[in-house]
Amino acid sequence: MASRIKRILLGRPLKSTELGEQKLRKTKALAILSSDALSSVAYGPEQILLVLVAIGATAFWYSIPIGIGVLVLLTALILSYRQIIFAYPHGGGAYVVSKENLGLSYGLVAGGSLLVDYILTVAVSVSAGTDALTSAFPSLHPYNVPIAVVFVIGITLLNLRGVTESASVLAYPVYLFVLALFVLIGVGLYRIAAGDVSPELHASLGTPVAGISLFILLRAFASGSSALTGVEAISNAIPNFKSPAPGNAAKTLIAMGALLAVLFSGIVFLAYYYGISPLPxxxxxxxxxxxxFGRRFLYYFIQGTTALILILAANTGYSAFPLLAVNLAKDKFIPRMFTVRGDRLGYSNGIIFLGVLSIVLIVAFHGQTEHLIPLYAVGVFIPFTLSQSGMIRKWIREKPPGWAPKLVINFIGALISFTVTLMFFLTKFAMVWPVLVFLPIILFVFYRIRRHYEAVGEQLRIASCEPAVPIEGNVIIVPVSGITHVVERSLNYARSLKAEQIIAVYVPFEREEELRFEEKWSKWKPDIRLVTLHSPYRSIIQPLMRFIDSVQRKAGESNYQVTVIIPQFIPRKSWHNILHNQTSFMIRTRLLMYGKDIIMTTVPYHLRK
Structure with a gap:
């Protein structure tokens, strides 16, 4: 039943040879990898106004120069990441660039920041999309969190079906959103040019504003820079592109930058000219x-496409997170399970892990986007800064032909990214301080995992292992709970192994029970030694483990191997398991954890009814 449901939800398994069919064309890649950056147009300009509204509506004209500053930063980042694509065509983005040019610790800071950032990408995008939906339908506002959780589950299932399927679904909402905003901006500019919008709704550019300061302007600029999150995703996901991957990725990046610049500029200008003030x-x-448009069809069309792209922008995280996790797992900093491809050739473990943690964040923050965006933005500007700094060092060290202009581009990108990062910490420390906590914790976990893998490899390597001690014989211990078919089958199996000694072990709770069982055993299997371990505290595991330890110590003196054979009956239906004690499972678990050098095997007996 479970496998049938899995096939319905995810589709048929794909052969490894079909991997090439999962590569993306530029049009689909633009949809799946640019949706995060493009969707941030829906909340980036709003973040600028949320800072300026504290001064007053007359300060809204500052959104124009601040928006220009954001576009300058966007240009620097697009040009910088275009260089990264060609310099590191196998993907990895900020993690690989920082690791190879600045050192391992810097690479792990970039990688850890991006892992968290992609989790926040999903949480922020879905939360913002839910906000757009409930803005159009206010009666749904109390259900923000459940709606957002359902959307995350849906996107997770979509991505588990494979890259091409998710891209096919995403392409339509992304391009519909772009079309909707072009219509909105075009009609808005036409109405302004036609004089349908009163110029009295906004303060003129250059109007003096009491209380404005450089600190507030920098804070607004840092907040508006949240519209640039997701720019790095294409450089992380180069392996997802059809050949030639670097060239296609670079063209997709330029297209994304151009669209983002036009849409961001249009929304900032219309918000200023209309005198829009942010509302809760x-x-x-x-x-x-x-x-x-008024509350007519085009209004609901724009709100619908905005909600769709904000929700589906989470797919950028689903595209980039698994690939970054693969790079970290290959370097042994996170579990190797993240390198395993699923039935549909996607990295399923990374996709599921991302979905679960995103739901946790949405529930923990009650779906409040404004609490997540600053943490989300600072998490991506740290890798921005490190990747650009890494490229600066690369050009200085290698000095390839034409390196000077590339150095200047990366220097500008690094300088602005570093400034924005500082602004977040200086102006929104109350919201971004968790970065200073989780980054050291993530680095600590990375190094502990790496140390574990190195220790395992060292111990398993034949050249460094102690010579194996030859086994002279075998002592078999069979825990028994009664005189049954499953016990008889286990004893027959033990006999077939030609062991030096077979010991059946029974743990009674009462003395009378002990005597009765010994009498029955002597009549049933007099040729097999029975050991009874009276347990006045009604524990089976503890006395059994003590006995196994004592046998192992004695066997070790003669180079004998101790083997524990566990009888296990298997109910016909899985739910029947809850009706039985799981003693055999507990014995297996205890032996796996603490039974050093003990061989363990289970003899199953399948029930027919």
């Missing part, structure tokens, strides 16, 4: 659409 339960894009 109505997004800025919703207000612009309502001012432009």
């Amino acid at each position: 339960e109505v997004t800025v894009v919703s207000q612009i659409a309502e001012e432009t």
